[in-house]
Amino acid sequence: MLDWLFPRRCLGCGALGGPWCSACDRRAHWLRAPLCAHCGLPSAKQAASCEACRVNHYRFTAARSLALYAAELRHALLAFKRQQNIALAQIFAAKLQLLYQQQAWQADLVLPVPLDAQREAQRGFNQAGLLAEALAEGLALPLPAGALWRKPGAKVQHRLTAAQRWQNLQGTFVADKQAILGTQVLLVDDIMTTGATAQATSLALLEAGAAQVYVLTVGRSLFQDHQTNLVR
Numbered sequence: 001m002l003d004w005l006f007p008r009r010c011l012g013c014g015a016l017g018g019p020w021c022s023a024c025d026r027r028a029h030w031l032r033a034p035l036c037a038h039c040g041l042p043s044a045k046q047a048a049s050c051e052a053c054r055v056n057h058y059r060f061t062a063a064r065s066l067a068l069y070a071a072e073l074r075h076a077l078l079a080f081k082r083q084q085n086i087a088l089a090q091i092f093a094a095k096l097q098l099l100y101q102q103q104a105w106q107a108d109l110v111l112p113v114p115l116d117a118q119r120e121a122q123r124g125f126n127q128a129g130l131l132a133e134a135l136a137e138g139l140a141l142p143l144p145a146g147a148l149w150r151k152p153g154a155k156v157q158h159r160l161t162a163a164q165r166w167q168n169l170q171g172t173f174v175a176d177k178q179a180i181l182g183t184q185v186l187l188v189d190d191i192m193t194t195g196a197t198a199q200a201t202s203l204a205l206l207e208a209g210a211a212q213v214y215v216l217t218v219g220r221s222l223f224q225d226h227q228t229n230l231v232r
């Protein structure tokens with residue numbers, strides 16, 4: 001009945017069927033070596049760090065993303081912010097799990113980049129949370145509730161310039177020392193753009209005593225200062 005009223009469609013291209021079709025999967029720009037070993041950006045040759053790393057002084061141990069945030073993948077991730085699509089979360093989480101297993105990372109726990117409580121209440125879910133839950137289940141790792149949160153009232157990121165984003169996020173996240181001290185954290189988000197969110201979250205986790213912070217995202221924007229439709 002629900003399928004008849006709302007036929008299931010690919011969130012990337014609108015084709016009838018599952019939430020992420022094989023054509024979109026083939027067309028996506030999956031990120032492959034050579035990459036910056038630290039932040040995971042594509043680079044001309046395998047390197048320990050890149051220009052973005054040097055400019056931004058990323059404090060996470062390493063970051064990797066599945067694919068370029070463009071075209072069908074961008075459509076799918078934008079739709080994913082508006083609809084609580086567990087099936088799509090599971091598809092991308094399975095890919096994130098494979099990506100994790102290709103790294104020499106030993107995470108103790110998985111955490112999503114949090115939304116602020118008011119925004120999450122309005123939306124009803126956190127898309128990064130859906131990904132993190134599915135990934136934690138796949139990796140049989142804990143996802144401790146309440147270990148990391150976002151202070152309410154930060155300005156909406158997409159109205160800000162890149163420099164303002166970094167400023168805006170300083171001190172936005174707080175991590176619980178009791179849950180985090182001495183742990184290797186696998187941080188999960190849907191998109192990494194400038195890395196400002198990953199940086200601010202990592203700083204909070206390191207402040208709380210995390211030993212390592214690894215970052216996984218589905219989409220990765222190559223443009224360090226462009227204005228996307230990032231809705232946070």
Ligand SMILES: [Zn+2]
Nearest residue numbers: 010013021024
């Ligand atoms: Zn499609």
Ligand SMILES: [Zn+2]
Nearest residue numbers: 036039050053
């Ligand atoms: Zn880099």
